[in-house]
Amino acid sequence: MTHFTHLNEKGxxxxxxxxxxxxxxxxxxxxxxxxxxxxxxxxxxxxxxKKGDVLTTARIAGIQAAKKTSDLIPMCHPLMLTSVKVEITLDELQNQINIQATCKLSGQTGVEMEALTAVSVACLTIYDMCKAVDKSMVIAAIQLEEKSGGRSGEWRRE
Structure with a gap:
């Protein structure tokens, strides 16, 4: 088993x-x-x-969140992101909104946490804006889909 990189020799x-x-x-x-x-x-x-354009607000919140990830996750490095895209699709058959975020940069560490944070905060923003009319909403399946670059190379969810 590999060691945890965020712990020193004293734990x-x-x-x-x-x-x-x-x-x-x-x-x-x-x-x-x-x-x-x-x-x-x-x-x-x-x-x-009544609160306005839910989807545009969620998209902007996701972009802002990606840029602030190091303020939220204690051991994340502050990164100079070169691109953050938040895509929102509506699934009327499943009664859900799907969020996908892609983050890019040229740097020394990966952008997985930034993409995950963008998705999480976009979903939370939708929840916040709609909770007065639907407290039963469920945020689900937040996951990394793919990453590339760095020593570990490419990874894609199957």
Whole structure:
């Protein structure tokens, strides 16, 4: 079993030293969804929510969250992201909104946490904006879909 890189030899938390790592192009994509009542999804689709444009607000929140990941996750390095894309699709058959985020940079550490954070906060924003009409919403399946770059190379969910 490999050791945890965020722990030193005494078992204390530490930020991984990436000083000597090479700069490489890195990309990560994550996804997740928020399930809701059909009436809630219909209200969002028709733009009838009293709080405004739910989907645009969620997209912006996801982008902002990716940029703030190191402020939220204690051992994450602050990164100079070169691209954050948050895609939102509506699934009326499953009564859910699907979120996918892709983050890119050229740097010394990966962007998986930024993509996962973007998806999480986009889903949380939808929940926050719609909780007054649907407290039964469920945020689900937040996961890394693929990543590339760095020493560990490429990985893709099967």
């Amino acid at each position: 204390e938390a530490q930020m991984v030293d990436v000083t000597e790592k090479a700069h490489t192009f890195r990309v990560a994509t994550a996804s997740g969804c928020i399930k809701m009542q059909p009436e809630t999804l219909k209200m969002i689709i028709e733009g009838k929510h």
